[in-house]
Amino acid sequence: MSGRDQAPLYVESPIIMTTVRVVAPFVLTFGLFIMLHGADSPGGGFQGGVIAGSVVMMTAFAFGIDATREWIDARAIVGLTSLGVLTFAGIGLGAMALDGAFLQYDVYAPYISHASKYGIELVELAIGGIVAGVVVGLFFVLSAGFGHADGGEEA
Amino acid sequence: MAISEYAAVALVAGGAFFGLVAAVGLVRLPDVYTRTHAASKSDTLGAVLALGGVALVIDAQLATVKAVFLLLFMFLTNPTAAHAIARAARDQGIEPWTTDDADAGGEP
Numbered sequence: 001m002s003g004r005d006q007a008p009l010y011v012e013s014p015i016i017m018t019t020v021r022v023v024a025p026f027v028l029t030f031g032l033f034i035m036l037h038g039a040d041s042p043g044g045g046f047q048g049g050v051i052a053g054s055v056v057m058m059t060a061f062a063f064g065i066d067a068t069r070e071w072i073d074a075r076a077i078v079g080l081t082s083l084g085v086l087t088f089a090g091i092g093l094g095a096m097a098l099d100g101a102f103l104q105y106d107v108y109a110p111y112i113s114h115a116s117k118y119g120i121e122l123v124e125l126a127i128g129g130i131v132a133g134v135v136v137g138l139f140f141v142l143s144a145g146f147g148h149a150d151g152g153e154e155a
Numbered sequence: 156m157a158i159s160e161y162a163a164v165a166l167v168a169g170g171a172f173f174g175l176v177a178a179v180g181l182v183r184l185p186d187v188y189t190r191t192h193a194a195s196k197s198d199t200l201g202a203v204l205a206l207g208g209v210a211l212v213i214d215a216q217l218a219t220v221k222a223v224f225l226l227l228f229m230f231l232t233n234p235t236a237a238h239a240i241a242r243a244a245r246d247q248g249i250e251p252w253t254t255d256d257a258d259a260g261g262e263p
Contacts, residue, residue, distance in 0.1 A: 013242055019235040023228065061239065 012063060020062035027055050035128040036121055045124040049131025056136045065143045072136070081133030087126035091119055163208040170205030173197045186252035187244045195237030202229050 031052030038044030060068040092103045100107035105119035112118060180193025203226050210222035 013238070015238050016235060016242075019231060023232060026228070 016062045020058045024055050024058060027058070028052055031055070031128070035124050038120070038124040045127025046131050048124070049128035050135055052128060053132040053135035057139055060139070060143070069140055077133050077137045080129050081137070084126040084129030084133065088123055088130070091123055159211050163212040166204045166208035166211065170201045170208065173201030173204060177201060185256070187249060188241055188251050191237045191241045195234050199229060199233040202233070
């Protein structure tokens with residue numbers, strides 16, 4: 001159909017678009033569910049983050065990678081990742097500031113009820129944000145391919 | 156055994172059968188389109204039947220709901236993925252296998 005150096009123009013498929021529209025909210029909810037379940041059952045931030053990040057890939061496959069790249073600001077991806085890192089470090093170092101060890105949740109107990117549980121869940125959410133951001137960023141960087149000089153999204 | 160357990164065994168056996176059909180189709184059929192055809196239909200039905208058996212046999216309410224959700228999404232996403240693969244193959248200009256290829260001899 002066309003040469004290897006020139007990518008064929010992407011034409012959307014109504015079937016794929018409809019399915020992605022229906023499924024995407026459920027997948028995002030499922031990713032959040034997995035993240036929050038990391039505290040007391042199988043699951044956790046890493047798996048949940050990958051699931052949440054896969055929503056962006058689904059959208060990219062349905063609506064075209066370039067359209068999705070325009071839709072999602074690169075700063076949002078970097079911001080999500082940075083927010084995750086800051087939350088994780090904040091909770092961990094905050095415990096040290098209160099004379100505990102790194103990530104010792106129970107030193108927060110006088111201030112917050114169920115400190116360990118909320119602390120773990122917040123850290124899982126932070127990890128999920130980091131993983132989702134990195135996965136989406138890597139996807140956009142890889143999908144830019146080798147041909148484009150203006151390539152990297154996060155680099 | 157309760158009647159629901161017989162039903163679950165029948166469902167899981169049906170699921171295994173259709174899974175086998177999908178595997179045979181994947182190995183034996185000649186090109187990407189026919190393989191997608193075999194894998195999407197039989198595999199979806201096999202997975203859905205097996206999950207239906209699972210949903211029947213577990214008593215815990217929440218787990219049953221999860222199994223049914225899994226089943227529904229399997230029904231929704233599996234054929235869509237097959238459609239996407241076949242579409243991508245068409246976009247890449249892969250020619251469908253015909254009987255002429257068989258007459259010309261050998262593997263495509």
